[in-house]
Amino acid sequence: MTALLETLIENREMVQPNHSNNLETAHGGNVMLWMDEIGAMSAMRFSGETCVTARVDRMNFERPIQVGDVAFISAYVFESGRTSIKTRLRTYREDLRTGEREKTxxxxxxxxxxxxxxxxxxxPDLTxxxxxxxxxxxxxxxxxTGDR
Incomplete structure (x- = not known):
């Protein structure tokens, strides 16, 4: 069994011009790619196996991340089935100078x-x-479950 906190993975990506759209903010596809990679790492840490993406639920883009800002991505496993693993992912815009974060x-x-x-x-079972x-x-x- 693997404990939930053992699955916590955090990473950062500096948003560069090649990651941006015509508004000079991170392209949603790049944010999704970063989240997918970090989520897979969390799932692999949990299972001890290679993991592939099976489903993405409600990809909520709440605010943009500007070129030059840092995307801080956090993922952890919160539920498992026989072969499936649910991972919660959140991305924040982070100012490295102040440490200020804003969920995006x-x-x-x-x-x-x-x-x-x-x-x-x-x-394995999640503990x-x-x-x-x-x-x-x-x-x-x-x-x-949408009870936000």
Whole structure:
């Protein structure tokens, strides 16, 4: 079994001109790519297997990330099935000078663990071993069911 907090992955991407649209903000496709990569890392940390994207739920783009800003991406596993893994993802615009963050994007990605032949394989049970883990779990469930 893997604890929820062990699946927490955070990463940053500096938004460069080649990541932007004609408004000089991060192109939504790039933000989605970054989220997919970090989400897959979280799912792989959880399962110990290669994971592939199976579903993306409600990709909410709340505000833009300007060229020159940093996209801070956070992902963690909050639910698992036999072979599937639900990961909550949030992206923030971060000012590296001040540490100020503002949420820009949120979603739930479902990954499937696969073996060396690309066939779905079983994943462990998720455990929640701390108050912080329980808080993150509840927040993810509320977001996933639309009770925001």
């Amino acid at each position: 994007t949120e979603s739930v990605f479902t990954f499937v663990a696969v073996d060396d032949d690309g066939k779905p394989t079983l994943v 929640i071993e701390s108050e912080r883990g329980e808080q993150l779990h509840q927040e993810a469930l509320e977001y996933d």
